[in-house]
Amino acid sequence: MPRAVREQQMLDAAVLTFARRGYRAASMDEIAELAGVSKPLVYLYLNSKDDLFSTVIRRESESLVAAVRAAVEPGESADRKLWNGLRGFFAYAAEHREGWAVLHQQARTHGEPFAREVAVVRGEIVAFVTELLGAAAKEAGCVGELADREVAGLAHALVGAAESLAEWVNCLSEEGTSGELTHPSAKDSAATMMNVVWAGLGRMMGGERWAPSGLAGQGSRSGVGG
Amino acid sequence: MPRAVREQQMLDAAVLTFARRGYRAASMDEIAELAGVSKPLVYLYLNSKDDLFSTVIRRESESLVAAVRAAVEPGESADRKLWNGLRGFFAYAAEHREGWAVLHQQARTHGEPFAREVAVVRGEIVAFVTELLGAAAKEAGCVGELADREVAGLAHALVGAAESLAEWVNCLSEEGTSGELTHPSAKDSAATMMNVVWAGLGRMMGGERWAPSGLAGQGSRSGVGG
Amino acid sequence: MPRAVREQQMLDAAVLTFARRGYRAASMDEIAELAGVSKPLVYLYLNSKDDLFSTVIRRESESLVAAVRAAVEPGESADRKLWNGLRGFFAYAAEHREGWAVLHQQARTHGEPFAREVAVVRGEIVAFVTELLGAAAKEAGCVGELADREVAGLAHALVGAAESLAEWVNCLSEEGTSGELTHPSAKDSAATMMNVVWAGLGRMMGGERWAPSGLAGQGSRSGVGG
Amino acid sequence: MPRAVREQQMLDAAVLTFARRGYRAASMDEIAELAGVSKPLVYLYLNSKDDLFSTVIRRESESLVAAVRAAVEPGESADRKLWNGLRGFFAYAAEHREGWAVLHQQARTHGEPFAREVAVVRGEIVAFVTELLGAAAKEAGCVGELADREVAGLAHALVGAAESLAEWVNCLSEEGTSGELTHPSAKDSAATMMNVVWAGLGRMMGGERWAPSGLAGQGSRSGVGG
DNA sequence: AATGAATGAGCATTCATTCAT
DNA sequence: AATGAATGAATGCTCATTCAT
Structure with a gap:
């Protein structure tokens, strides 16, 4: 062999x-x-247990990134790219449960050599998402209302929420085999994400921000659904 | 002694x-x-390493919950409660880095007895947030547009995103002591969360949902910034 | 106190x-x-665990010897002395299960300081039995047929068999609380011992010895019940 | 290796x-x-200390039983079988002092898993002896005088006495290397056993039993050397 | 190309024993 | 007269790692 x-x-x-x-x-x-x-x-x-673990992390990272990139079709609009990317991510996390668990749960909790490798890959993904969000804003005709830092923050929140959601779904499917409700599909998860983030992005592009109320002169912006 | x-x-x-x-x-x-x-x-x-770990988890869990509850002032509006709760959470995560790390990274990855304890506490927090979001919707006059399941989904995403953000901030402060940019404060993090979630909540209360475009007749709802 | x-x-x-x-x-x-x-x-x-164990051994040894001596009435014939001594021993072993177990099972299996103490006491008991057997022989009119070494051997076998029997009885009563047959009483055990040993003593006093058959000239002595 | x-x-x-x-x-x-x-x-x-101990017990048990069985030649009379078996036993106990000590002293005093294993083997030996004694009685023409229970009791006493004797001999040889008298050989021990037990068997086959004297009408049976 | 045999180093846990009070 | 607080020293067991073949 x-x-x-x-x-x-x-x-x-x-x-x-x-x-x-x-x-x-x-x-x-x-x-x-x-x-x-x-x-x-x-x-x-x-070579060694450490090397083995590193190799595993590298292989699984590349596999994850490849899956996400493959899901994104080049010529489409930014929101569809994000939509497809999210679907790709959730599908990957569901189909490669163990690999995803190693990346998300193990690699980040075991000291420097490993955590850094995962952080790098995650950084790339966050950058990718940041880029997508920026492009989406441009496509929607938004020019100055959205600071770069705000977009980066959004991207981080998006990635974090997606990870959290993916893990939650995997945990669900681990326990409840006999449940009446099937756990959310990759499509469901992606839709949830899009609803939250897309809405946030839209509002923020409109210049709206939440701010602690009770301060005068912020009326129209701090309420919900004003 | x-x-x-x-x-x-x-x-x-x-x-x-x-x-x-x-x-x-x-x-x-x-x-x-x-x-x-x-x-x-x-x-x-x-008694034992397991008992020690359990005791640690319990102490840190209670400490975290107490911090969040203490930050929320009883008489206020739902959005201010959420805002204060988030600030309390981020402040706690920043000030009790190790305790938070044990809860978020270690306890969840080491088998049943521990993972369950953390899951219970997290469940309580998600329930608390769900309640707040529901109250906020009511305060804003929303009656039928927002299904309970959607609120619960939002709450899950909110909690997941907050955890992710908190961990990211802590990682930043671990590495870049010499960086020119100070990492986000608890206030910054809470503001980011409020912007995303509040906006999402507002839109969803308005009945807007994201859906894959390219399908005719979805124009006004699926775009950004419509 | x-x-x-x-x-x-x-x-x-x-x-x-x-x-x-x-x-x-x-x-x-x-x-x-x-x-x-x-x-x-x-x-x-x-003082110490060792001292505590030694003290225990001493106390229990003395208690055992006292019980046996108390059972033997001074003025009687040798066989009745033996009979009463055996009854005393079996009664003691049954009533002081733990003390007897420490002497018989623990003290002898834990190295020099302890084993010797028990050996000394046992030696005294064997000597006492030897004396009784010798006296019994004399009482029965036996003069030369029984060598001192043979009597000592018999005494050793007697003591060993009694110990073995006592432990066996105690083990029985530990398991079978629901058995239909009550386990042997001290009287039963003593009777068993007397039957075996007394018979042996009697035959040997008569000059009979078992010897490997097949050797010429040993005819009448080697058979059973000849 | x-x-x-x-x-x-x-x-x-x-x-x-x-x-x-x-x-x-x-x-x-x-x-x-x-x-x-x-x-x-x-x-x-x-595997473990427990497994090691079990393995030791099993090996030594089998070794002991094999030694005794090997000493007994199939075609012989019952008394010679017993004689040879005893010689085999005493020789084994003397030559495998440590193994015998583990079986006799350690295995029986350390909880259920071990004690039971030894008890089983001991039970087999007692059964073997019981069978021999019964056969011997038959060979000697005894039909009804000896109850099965009495034979079993005798066998128990025989085995216990033999064990006790074997241990005593081993203790002797442990201390007194400089003694003038060599300690008993396997042959000596076996002879002692045969004398006691064979005699007892013979008497009992004759219907004689020891009983407390002083009771009228028991004359010929309770005395020694009658 | 692949393995049976073997180990140094470490870990959770327990216990006899001692102070300071 | 009596104890709460504390520890040095083992002990059973496991694991990453290597070597001779």
Whole structure:
């Protein structure tokens, strides 16, 4: 069996094991056994537990980014790009539960070498979203009302909320197999996101901001649905 | 030295250590040393590593909830309550970085006994936010346009986004001590949240929903800034 | 509460705990708690775990010997002395299960300081039995047929068999509370012993010995019931 | 070095250590060191201290039973079978002092899983002896005088006495290396046993029982050497 | 290309024992 | 006379990692 194949099997086993047990609790023994190879072979191919974990993170990160990018069709409008990107993300998170769990739960909680790698990838995604939001604003004819920092903040909130939603959905599907309500599909999740963020973006483009009421002269802007 | 005091010292040390290393990687030796006591004393007072972790989770959970509740003043309008609650949350997350990290990063990734405890507390907070959003809608005169499920979805997204934002801010302040831009204050974060969510709530109360464009007859609702 | 009383309470607790858990597994904490005192007090009165164990052994040994001696009435014939002594022994073992268990099971299996003490007491008992057997032989008019070594051997076998029987009976009563047959009383056990040993003694006094058959010239002696 | 060999070395070391220190006081470190291997290897091969102890008990039990069975030649008369079995037993106990000590002293005093295993083996031996005694009685022409229960009682006493004797002999040889008298050989011990038990069996087959004297009309039966 | 055999280092946990009061 | 507070030293067990083959 060629090396490349064996290596992927090991990485698959590692993803599963890290997702199930966490980085520290996952043992190289378990990974090797699950991969159907002897432990020394894992070391021969992947050097160490840390290297193995890094490789896993890298592979899963790239896989996630690729999935999202593939979902976004180049020629479309910004809001459809965002819509498609979100659908791609939620679909990926649902289909690659373990890989996503490793990225979202394990990699960020285990010290410097790993957290940074994930942070970098996340940064790229946030930048991508920021770009999309800016383009959307332009398409809608908004010029000066929306500061760059505000767009970045929105993007961060968007990404964070999406992650949170994805994890929540995955947790749901882990417990309630017998529930009457099927858990939300990728489409549902994406729609929820679009509703919230798109609305926020629209209002903010209109110059509206929320501000603590009780201060004079902010009347029309601080109310809801004014 | 009286037992109660020592116990709090141990819990402080445990919070720090669990936050820094994660549950598995944190050793009882390190915790005991950081607390300035011998390991057997930690066991005498707190029974086991699991019990210690549980106790930490409980203490930090209660502390977080107390902080948020204390920030919310009873007599005010729903939007000011939300605003103050968010400020309280972000301030807490910034001031109790380690405690917050244990709750958000560690407790949720280490098996049933712990994850459930955090999930319960988080559920309470989501319920609290849901209630606030519903009240805000009523105050604004909205009656039928907003389904309960939608409010609950919004609340989930709000909480998830806030958590994500809080973690991001904490990560920023961890790295860039020498940065020219100070990272966002609790007020900034709360304002970002209010802008996004409040706007979303307002639009949705107006009956507007985002939907994939390109389908005829959806013009006025699906665009941005219409 | 006077010291002597407290000390006995501690020893009682120690006997129970040593019997239940074994020497090593018994913890000073458990003993102190069972005695209803604080651990330092146990140390104040009894110095160390080893000393406590030694004291227990001494107390229980003396108690056992006293019980046996008390059962033997001075003026009687040797066989009745033996009979009464055995009854006393079996009664003691049944009534002081824990003390007897400590002597028989624990003290002999835990290294030099303790095993020797028990061995000494056992030696005294064997000597006492040897004397009785010798006296019985004389009473029966036996003069030369029975060597001292043979009597000593018999005494050893008798004591060993009695111990074995006593433990067996105690084990029975530990399990089968619901059995239809009540386990043997002290009288039953003593009778069993007398039947075996007395018969053996009688035959040997008659000069009969078992010897491997098949050797010429041993005919009448090696058969059973010849 | 092949696994099977190492495993036996470990078991040898464990037998020695358990015999010397007792189950609880024996440390896996000591066993590993005595076996000339590292501790993890002991765990790799034998799982846990409990499993190791169980394995030891099983190995030594089987070894003991095999030794006794090997000593008994199939075609012989019952009394010779008993004689040879006893010689086998005493020889085994003397040659495998530590193994025998583990079975007799340690295994029976350390809780359910172990005590039961030894009890089972002991039960088999008692049954074997019971069978032999019954056969011997038949061979000697005894038909109705000896109840089954009495034979079983005799067998119990025989086994207990033999165990006790074996331990005594081993204790002797532990202390008195400089003594003038060599301690009894396996043959001596077996002869002692045969004399006592065979005599007892013979008498009982004759219908004689010991009973407390002083009661009129029991003359010929209760005396010694009648 | 692959593995059986082996280990150094660390960890959670417990226990006999001692002070200061 | 008695104890709450505290610890040094083990002990059972696990794991990442290596080497000889």
